[in-house]
Amino acid sequence: MKIEKILKTYIPMTxxxxxxxxxxxxxxxxxxxIKHVEELTKGRLVLGSxxxxxxxxxxxxxxxxxxxxxxxxxxxxxxTDVGKELMRHEVNRLKELHxxxxxxxxxxx
Amino acid sequence: xxxKKWRPLWSxxxxxxxxxxxxxxxQGNRLISVNRFTRMFTFExxxxxDVQFQVxxxxxxxxxxxxxxxSNWEEVFYTGNWRFLKNDSKGVSxxxxxxxxxxxxxxxxxxxxxxxxxxxxxxxMMFLLIWTLLTDINSVEPSPYWWITAxxxxxxxxxxxxxxxxxIKLKAFERKYxxxxxxxxxxxxxxxxxxxxxxxxxxxxxxKWLSEMAAxxxxxIRVGKIGTNFIFEKGTPSHVSFVCDYxxxxxxxxxxxxxxxxxxxxxxxxxSLTKHSLWSQEYAEGEDIPRFTYDxxxxxxxxxxxxxxxxxxxxxxxxxIFIYLWxxxxxxxxxxxxxHSFIEWAMIISLLSPLMIMIxxxxxxxxxxxxx
Numbered sequence: 001m002k003i004e005k006i007l008k009t010y011i012p013m014t015x016x017x018x019x020x021x022x023x024x025x026x027x028x029x030x031x032x033x034i035k036h037v038e039e040l041t042k043g044r045l046v047l048g049s050x051x052x053x054x055x056x057x058x059x060x061x062x063x064x065x066x067x068x069x070x071x072x073x074x075x076x077x078x079x080t081d082v083g084k085e086l087m088r089h090e091v092n093r094l095k096e097l098h099x100x101x102x103x104x105x106x107x108x109x
Numbered sequence: 110x111x112x113k114k115w116r117p118l119w120s121x122x123x124x125x126x127x128x129x130x131x132x133x134x135x136q137g138n139r140l141i142s143v144n145r146f147t148r149m150f151t152f153e154x155x156x157x158x159d160v161q162f163q164v165x166x167x168x169x170x171x172x173x174x175x176x177x178x179x180s181n182w183e184e185v186f187y188t189g190n191w192r193f194l195k196n197d198s199k200g201v202s203x204x205x206x207x208x209x210x211x212x213x214x215x216x217x218x219x220x221x222x223x224x225x226x227x228x229x230x231x232x233x234m235m236f237l238l239i240w241t242l243l244t245d246i247n248s249v250e251p252s253p254y255w256w257i258t259a260x261x262x263x264x265x266x267x268x269x270x271x272x273x274x275x276x277i278k279l280k281a282f283e284r285k286y287x288x289x290x291x292x293x294x295x296x297x298x299x300x301x302x303x304x305x306x307x308x309x310x311x312x313x314x315x316x317k318w319l320s321e322m323a324a325x326x327x328x329x330i331r332v333g334k335i336g337t338n339f340i341f342e343k344g345t346p347s348h349v350s351f352v353c354d355y356x357x358x359x360x361x362x363x364x365x366x367x368x369x370x371x372x373x374x375x376x377x378x379x380x381s382l383t384k385h386s387l388w389s390q391e392y393a394e395g396e397d398i399p400r401f402t403y404d405x406x407x408x409x410x411x412x413x414x415x416x417x418x419x420x421x422x423x424x425x426x427x428x429x430i431f432i433y434l435w436x437x438x439x440x441x442x443x444x445x446x447x448x449h450s451f452i453e454w455a456m457i458i459s460l461l462s463p464l465m466i467m468i469x470x471x472x473x474x475x476x477x478x479x480x481x
Contacts, residue, residue: 027176030362031366046403049366049367049369049401050354050400050401051402051404052366053366053367056366057360057362060360067362069203069206071203071204073285073287074365075208075365
């Protein structure tokens with residue numbers, strides 16, 4: 001899949017997709033992702049294994065992430081260069097969102 | 110000096126092919142090439158090497174990823190989507206994924222199974238015909254085309270044998286590398302069995318029933334092969350969440366990802382397509398009930414998937430029954446050939462099963478509407 005098409009389908013990213021990719025700064029197991037997202041969001045976002053399975057399957061198909069196995073034959077997920085580019089775009093969008101939020105925050109008081 | 114070795118079914122049995130290659134390598138046979146069509150492996154005499162092999166099937170044909178190369182995996186030979194990798198380190202902790210290989214062998218299995226289904230019916234008919242002819246030996250005339258019959262028989266038999274072979278190997282492969290086996294509990298006391306039929310069409314009811322059983326101290330030990338008998342053991346009451354999942358198509362990581370999140374696999378239908386599976390997870394008093402998803406949209410999508418599958422089953426059974434009934438009617442009218450009324454009644458009675466599924470599905474849809 002071309003990067004333009006990936007950007008079009010994934011951006012704006014769902015919270016689930018964003019946190020999954022964010023936790024793949026180091027390669028992790030499926031359950032490792034669930035735990036890490038829970039820590040990052042202080043328990044606000046609890047991902048079920050069905051959610052993780054669905055999202056990872058899609059991301060793997062679109063080559064945003066790639067897999068290998070450890071010595072216990074457990075699957076490990078890792079972000080690809082395409083995935084990194086996708087994250088850079090999304091982070092830029094979020095920065096803009098954040099800046100705008102700060103700029104007009106006062107108006108809603 | 111080169112040696113050639115023939116291994117016709119190596120790609121369905123990489124569990125044995127990989128150690129075989131390692132073994133040959135330790136005897137000084139270095140792999141040079143593999144011919145995908147003749148299934149011939151060519152080796153060259155060289156110094157003995159103590160290495161482990163892994164065969165990788167990768168449709169994307171990308172170069173090896175950085176992690177794999179850093180873990181000392183080295184490409185010996187590649188052909189088409191196949192790569193033969195070796196590693197001479199002692200404590201290897203990173204392995205290339207076997208998902209591509211599993212997916213490829215699954216497709217081969219489905220094609221073979223389809224072919225086998227397609228062959229078996231005409232095969233049986235012909236077998237019966239030849240049987241009747243042979244028992245009346247005087248009526249048989251030697252035909253110059255007997256070899257066509259022989260070739261046909263041989264090919265049907267080889268398709269059947271190959272289908273069974275790939276099915277067995279595929280299952281073993283999934284169990285070994287993808288943790289797909291059902292989790293069996295140890296039985297310490299007496300067990301009892303309860304029967305449930307057609308629960309696939311009302312998964313929420315089965316989940317509720319099993320949770321209530323667990324709360325009364327009846328713990329599900331296992332489910333029978335075809336998913337109709339549920340075997341329980343009496344114990345202390347506990348909180349257990351059950352999920353009855355349906356997937357149109359599953360990827361290799363399906364079972365493992367749920368297991369790693371603490372789910373136990375209690376039942377699974379045998380194939381990767383139209384997969385029904387039953388999962389359980391214990392939780393403590395006051396904890397949130399574990400689910401596969403906590404997302405509303407995903408839950409709704411799951412309900413839609415189940416409804417779609419049930420509708421498919423209903424349409425399919427109805428179509429078959431109506432075709433038979435219609436055939437019986439037209440035979441009667443045109444040829445005057447009377448289909449036994451017993452068969453006709455049996456067909457009409459068998460209309461009850463799609464009717465029952467239809468009612469169950471309808472009720473399930475209504476219940477899910479009010480829940481979400």
